[in-house]
Amino acid sequence: MLDKVTSTVAERRPAIDLHSLVAELFPINRSLTGAGVRQTLDIIARYVDLTIHEVPTGTPVLDWHVPAEWNIRGATISTLSGRRLVDFADNNLHVMGYSKPFHGVLSRAELARHVHTLPDQPDLIPYRTGYYADDWGFCLPDRLWRTMTDDSYRVEIDSELKQGALTYGEFFVPGETENEVLITCHICHPSLANDNLSGISVMTALAMRQMRQTRRLGYRFLLLPATIGALAWLDRNESRLDRVAHGLVLTCLGDSNGFHYKQSRKGAPIDRAVAHVLKHSGHRHEVLPFSPYGYDERQFCSPGLDLPVGCLMRGVHGTFPEYHTSADNLDFVKPDRLDESYVVIEQVLDLLDHDRVYERVDGRGEPQLGRRGLYRAIAGQREAGGATQMDLLWVLNLADGKHSLLDMAIRADVPFARIEAAARLALDANLIRPSEARA
Numbered sequence: 001m002l003d004k005v006t007s008t009v010a011e012r013r014p015a016i017d018l019h020s021l022v023a024e025l026f027p028i029n030r031s032l033t034g035a036g037v038r039q040t041l042d043i044i045a046r047y048v049d050l051t052i053h054e055v056p057t058g059t060p061v062l063d064w065h066v067p068a069e070w071n072i073r074g075a076t077i078s079t080l081s082g083r084r085l086v087d088f089a090d091n092n093l094h095v096m097g098y099s100k101p102f103h104g105v106l107s108r109a110e111l112a113r114h115v116h117t118l119p120d121q122p123d124l125i126p127y128r129t130g131y132y133a134d135d136w137g138f139c140l141p142d143r144l145w146r147t148m149t150d151d152s153y154r155v156e157i158d159s160e161l162k163q164g165a166l167t168y169g170e171f172f173v174p175g176e177t178e179n180e181v182l183i184t185c186h187i188c189h190p191s192l193a194n195d196n197l198s199g200i201s202v203m204t205a206l207a208m209r210q211m212r213q214t215r216r217l218g219y220r221f222l223l224l225p226a227t228i229g230a231l232a233w234l235d236r237n238e239s240r241l242d243r244v245a246h247g248l249v250l251t252c253l254g255d256s257n258g259f260h261y262k263q264s265r266k267g268a269p270i271d272r273a274v275a276h277v278l279k280h281s282g283h284r285h286e287v288l289p290f291s292p293y294g295y296d297e298r299q300f301c302s303p304g305l306d307l308p309v310g311c312l313m314r315g316v317h318g319t320f321p322e323y324h325t326s327a328d329n330l331d332f333v334k335p336d337r338l339d340e341s342y343v344v345i346e347q348v349l350d351l352l353d354h355d356r357v358y359e360r361v362d363g364r365g366e367p368q369l370g371r372r373g374l375y376r377a378i379a380g381q382r383e384a385g386g387a388t389q390m391d392l393l394w395v396l397n398l399a400d401g402k403h404s405l406l407d408m409a410i411r412a413d414v415p416f417a418r419i420e421a422a423a424r425l426a427l428d429a430n431l432i433r434p435s436e437a438r439a
């Protein structure tokens with residue numbers, strides 16, 4: 001069994017080295033806006049023909065406004081004698097996102113109001129943002145902060161908040177139909193590998209794959225600064241949202257936890273598709289009900305939109321100790337785990353694309369399989385792990401214009417690909433035909 005899973009992964013290699021892409025993006029200082037987001041999108045644009053959108057500061061998007069653009073060149077805390085103790089150049093997590101410029105000498109007590117540490121994880125730097133706070137802050141290991149006992153320190157933050165833009169990336173692969181699969185990830189975290197870069201990397205490889213596939217559905221890939229980016233895209237695309245047939249938010253796909261799939265708010269086919277693939281994947285997994293907290297599924301599943309969008313992750317935000325700390329680094333994200341995540345999502349996309357409703361050409365009684373060479377065809381498939389006779393019987397029984405192939409696979413409790421292979425045999429033998437009932 002294990003051999004089989006391993007060989008499946010080997011056969012389905014992503015077109016790019018996922019961990020290398022994570023490593024390339026890792027040092028860049030991303031935030032909701034600014035040069036780091038653009039630099040990240042420019043790198044992704046080497047692999048796919050990305051459209052890069054700029055939404056000006058102040059633009060209203062649903063109930064929000066696009067914030068000022070934030071950029072930073074450097075930031076330090078030094079002793080009065082000039083020894084640097086904390087430097088943004090060493091780790092971009094050291095500065096709270098959206099810190100406003102500051103230059104001055106502060107007492108330790110005054111500085112303490114701007115310092116964030118993790119006393120329970122004293123060697124790690126926390127990740128903090130203050131997007132709408134009009135403030136500044138530093139994040140440092142608690143162990144370092146405890147050694148800082150001088151009366152005063154010099155603080156320099158060379159940052160800028162200006163009229164600029166919010167930047168997001170979009171890549172669309174058209175299908176035969178108007179229906180689309182929406183796949184999104186967030187791109188607003190600085191040097192955090194699992195939380196944001198794993199999703200970006202896996203999504204880029206999936207976009208490259210879908211370009212080369214024969215497709216019934218269209219695939220829309222969005223690289224968004226969390227919340228405000230999703231709101232901006234929704235605001236600009238509201239008239240076209242009825243095309244979204246399925247959607248997945250991708251995040252935290254490179255750690256070694258089992259998979260977690262968070263269902264859509266409304267209960268949609270994507271929920272059954274992901275649950276089915278995970279069940280037959282051999283990986284540890286858990287299906288979680290929708291909740292109004294997490295990533296951009298919060299926006300896509302808001303009541304006035306209620307899109308069929310779920311969220312796939314391995315470790316769940318806030319539950320693993322590396323989350324939003326400097327330990328979410330290139331060692332925490334494993335190449336094999338990224339590849340596994342890619343394969344799972346690839347199977348989900350194939351399932352969504354190939355799921356059809358069929359009906360028997362003549363549904364009265366069982367057809368005679370031997371006369372049509374189907375026993376021989378099934379025997380040939382067995383070697384390759386294809387359809388069994390039982391799979392074919394399920395297809396021939398449930399092809400009634402009411403059951404989709406996924407319905408059949410769930411009822412038969414076998415992988416979708418086997419039911420699909422059985423349906424192909426039945427189709428070739430002219431025993432079933434596509435039904436108009438439901439596509």
Ligand code: ZN
Pocket residue numbers: 189195324
């Ligand atoms: Zn996060």
